[in-house]
Amino acid sequence: MDVYVKCGLVGGTVVSWTVVLEGVVKGEGLENGRKVFDEMPERNEVAWTVMIVGYVENGMTRDVSLCSILSACSRSGDVSLGRWVHGYAVKEIGRDVGVMVGTGLVDMYAKCGRIGAALVVFRNMPRRNVVAWNAMIGGLAMHGKGKDVVGMFDSMIGEGVRPDALTFLALLSAFSHSGMVDLGWKYFNELESIHGINPEMEHYACMAFIKSMPFAPNEVVLGSLFGSCYTHGKVKLGERIMRELVQMDPHNTEYHVLLSNMYALSGKEEKANFLRKVLKKRGIKKVPGTSSMYVGGQLHQFIAGDKSHPQTAGIYMMLDDMIRRLRLGGYVPNTSSQVLFGCSTRDDCTEALEEVEQVLFTHSEKLALAFGLTSTPSGSPIHIFKNLRICQDCHSAMKIASYVYNRKIVVRDRYRFHSFKQGSCSCSDYW
Template identity: 40%
Template sequence: MPERNLISWNSMLAGYSRAGLAHDALRVLREMHECGERLEEATMVIGLSVCASSGALRMGECIHGYLEKNLCNCMEKNSSNTMVNNLNCSMDGDLNYLGVSSKVSLRDSGSFDRSLALRNALVDMYAKCGDIMRAFSVFERMPDRNVISWTAMISGFALHGMGEKALSIFSRMQEVGVRPNAITFTGVLRACSHVGLVNEGMHFFNVMSRNYHIKPGLEHYGCMVDLFGRAGMLEYAFKLVETMPIEPDNVILRSLISSCRAYGYLELGEKVAKHLIELEPKDEGVHVLLSNIFAKAKRWVNVRKVRKAMKDNGIMKTPGCSWIELKDGIHEFLQGDQRHPQSRAIYEMLEDMMKQMRLRGYIPNTSDVWLNIHEEEKETALSVHCEKLAVAFGLVSTRRKTPIRVMKNLRMCSDCHCVLKAASKIYDREIIMRDRTRFHHFKDGYCSCKDYW
C-alpha cells in the first residue's frame, strides 16, 4: 500500500491476533509505532489481548508504559509518583519495542479514566501473563468497573488457582449491585473446580439459573463435569453428562475420559473414548487419551493399534512446547530440543538440577510415559521435557532472585511438577508456570495448587 492509516494497521493487527500469530501481531505493532502512527485505544486493546494470549508480559508492560506516556501524559505530570524501570523490550535484536519504559507504578488511578476498555484489557493481560497481583492492583485502582472488569478479575484468580479470592471478588460484585453474566459464572465455576470447592460449585450452578435466570451452557456443564471429575466423584460427573439438556461436546467428554484415567475407571474411560472417536474421528486428543488408558492398563497391543490408526489417518500428536520471555525476545523449546544457541549451558544446568534432585531423594515419576520401554529410557525421556529445558534456560539466563515465567501449550506432567517444586527451593527462585489449563506458582518447594490439579 502506498499509504496506510490507522484502520489499515489495526486490520492487520487484528487479523494476526485472530489467527493466533502473536509474534507477527506484535511485530506489526512495533512497525506501526516506528512509522509514526499514533497508537489509539483500539490498537492498544488488541495489543494487550495478544500479549494475554501469548503470555508476553514484557510486551504488555511496554504497552502499559506507552499508555502512561503517550495517551495519558501522566508520567510528566506525576513524575514524583511514578516508578520507572527501564527494560529493553525488544522482539528482535536490540530494538526497543515501543521506545518507552515498561514498568510504571499504578498509584495514579486517574491515568486510565478515559478508557474502561483499556483498564479491563490491562487486568486481563497481567492475569494471563502470570502477574496476578499486578492485575489485582490495576483492578483495585479502577475509579469505576463494569461486569467485564469484575469477570476479568474473577477469571484471573480462577486461572491462578485462587478459588477463595475469586469467590470473594464475586461477593463484592454482588454487594455493589453489578449483575453477573454467563461468562462471570464460568469464571466462578472454574474457580471452584481448580481448588475442589464441590459444594460451592453446586451452589453457584443452581444460583445462576434460579436467581439470575441464566440458562447453563456447555461451558457451565463442562466446569461442573470437571469439578466432579477432579474430585473423584465420577458417578456425579456421568449422571450430569447423561442428563444434560444439550449434547455434550468433545471438551466435556475428554474431561470425563481424563478423570476416568486418573481415578482408574479404565473401562468407562475406554467406552467414552471409543464413542467420541466415532463422533470425532480426527480428534487427536481423544486418540491420545485412549492410548494412555490402554498404556495405564499395560495393554500395549491396543496402544500400538491406536498409534497405527492415528498414523494411517494422518493424525499427528501435538508436540509439547514451552516458551520463556526474556529481554531479547521469546525462546521456545520442544522435548529434547538442542537447537538453542545456549544448548550446552542449558543441558549442563539440567544435569545439575537432576543431580541436586537425586541427592534429595528424587525418584522420577514415569507413570506419565505411555510407552512400552525400559524404566531407564522413560527417565531419560522425562528429563528433557520442554518445561524443564525452559526452566534450565531461565536459571542460566537471568539474575538470582528473578522470577522465571514459563508457558506451555499442553498440560504439565506429574514429574515436571515435582521437579519444578524442588527447583524453586534448591535455586531459591519463584517459578511461574502456565500450562493449558492454569497457572502454577512454585516457591520454596511448594506449589500454589497444593498438588490438586
C-alpha cells in the same frame, strides 16, 4: 509488499522492517501494512506504535486497538509487550485508562501469570463494571485462588454490581481447580433462582466462557458441567455446548468422547455409536509437548530432548547441574510408571533405568527451566508456558527447584497456572 521481500528485506534488521512498515501503512494502507507486520521476524515498540496509529486513523478507536493488542499478549504470554501497552496507555490516556483498557490490562496480566499485577491494576480502577469484575474473578480462578474468588465475589455484590452467567462460570472453574465443585454449583444454580438468568443465557455464557479461557476446559469443569446438565434435566443444553465445542476444535478427542457419552446418556445410542466410529477411524493423534518462554522480548521454544536452541551446550550443562542439585534437594525421578524392557541382569537394569531417567530429564519443561536459570538474573521469577498438562515428574522437579534456587516458577499449562514457591505449588498438587 512483495517488492520489499524481493529487495532482500527478509532477514533485515527490525529497524529496516519498521521503516518499511511505516511507509507501507502510509502509502498502501493498513491492510498491506498488516501483512508486513505479520512477516516481521521481530517487532519493536515503534512498530506497534505505527500499527496503533494506523488503526486509529482508520477509524478503530484507540481503546479497541489497545485491547486487541492486549488480547494478543494474553494468548502468547508476551508480558513485556503487555507492559509496554500499559505504559503507552497511561502516557496517552492518563492514570485512569478507563474501564475497557483497564479490564484488558487485568485480563492480560492474569493470563500472563502476573496475578499480583492484575490485582493492582484492578484495585486502582476508579470505575468497574461487571466485565471488569469478571476479568478479575476469572483471573483468580485460573490461578486456583478459590478463597480469593469468594472474597472478590462478595465485594462485587457489596458494591452493587450485578453478576452475570460469566461470573458464575468463573466461580465454578475456580472451585473445580480447588476440588470444591459442589460449592461452585451452589452459586451456579443461584443463577436462575436468585439472579433470574435464563437457560438460553446459560448456554451463551458457557460458550463465551469456554472460548474466553486461555486454557482448554479440563475434564473436571466439563465433566461437572455436563454431569449437572444431566441431573438438572438440561441434556439438550449440554449437547448443544458439546456440539459447538466439537465444531470449534474438531481434533480434540476429549470433546468427542464427552459428546458421545452425552448421547448415550440421553438414549441416543445411534448417534453415540456413530461418534465412537468416527473416533476410532480417526485415531488419537498425539500433540507434541512444547514449553516456551519469553526472555529479552524473544520467544524461546523447546520440545522434549530438544537440541536446536543456539545455546544448547550451556542449557545441557545447566540441566546436568540442576538435576544433581534437585536430587540433593530430595528429587526422585518418577520412573515407576515406565516399563523397563529387555533387562535380565542387574547391570542391564541399571542401564535401562538410566535411559528412562535421561528421557525424563530432557522433558521440555525441564529444558525451559534450565534455560531460564541460565538466562535470567538470579532471584527473578521464571515463567514457562506448556501446551499440554505438566507431567507428575516435572511438577515435583519444579517444586524442588523453586526451593533449591529460591525462585518463583510459574507454569501455565493446558489447564491452569502452577505457581511454585519455596517447595510447594499453588495447586496443592490438585490438577
